[in-house]
Amino acid sequence: MLRDAVGGLGSCGVVVVCGFPASGKSTAADFLARVLGTAVLDKDRFAPLLEESVMGRLTGDRFDRDSDTYRSLVAPGIYDGLIRTGLTLAAAFPIVLDAPFLSTIRDVAAREMRLDHYLRASTGVTEAVPVVTVWLDTSPAVIRSRMLVRRF
Numbered sequence: 001m002l003r004d005a006v007g008g009l010g011s012c013g014v015v016v017v018c019g020f021p022a023s024g025k026s027t028a029a030d031f032l033a034r035v036l037g038t039a040v041l042d043k044d045r046f047a048p049l050l051e052e053s054v055m056g057r058l059t060g061d062r063f064d065r066d067s068d069t070y071r072s073l074v075a076p077g078i079y080d081g082l083i084r085t086g087l088t089l090a091a092a093f094p095i096v097l098d099a100p101f102l103s104t105i106r107d108v109a110a111r112e113m114r115l116d117h118y119l120r121a122s123t124g125v126t127e128a129v130p131v132v133t134v135w136l137d138t139s140p141a142v143i144r145s146r147m148l149v150r151r152f
Contacts, residue, residue, distance in 0.1 A: 006094075009093075014096075015134060021100060038096060039095060041089075053072060084123040087125040087129060
């Protein structure tokens with residue numbers, strides 16, 4: 001089923017793999033990257049030093065990703081860089097983006113826009129590359145068990 005989602009992507013384009021934390025995004029993104037013969041841009045690996053140093057200074061918790069401070073001051077810049085880099089690369093070859101994209105999806109819905117139009121408008125990238133969205137839906141019980149394992 002995942003393989004079918006990217007079957008028509010061709011020689012360029014971006015696959016946006018999104019969902020709640022611990023929903024299986026990274027596993028799916030890695031699979032799709034292998035299918036496409038390309039790389040994954042993972043939000044958690046995109047600029048961790050920047051996120052950690054800024055959050056450490058702002059809140060005292062380098063790993064805070066749940067506060068309003070993170071969501072309003074740090075996340076917008078991280079997502080902008082991730083999306084801008086992804087769309088720029090996707091003009092030349094397929095690329096997979098791996099991130100929750102929860103705020104992005106809320107913004108898209110509130111503006112009643114298509115995701116590809118929103119991504120281009122929010123970053124100013126004008127290349128008309130194909131965008132495929134994959135939303136991973138996982139039960140709360142599975143997410144909870146995965147999150148508990150990650151803590152240790």
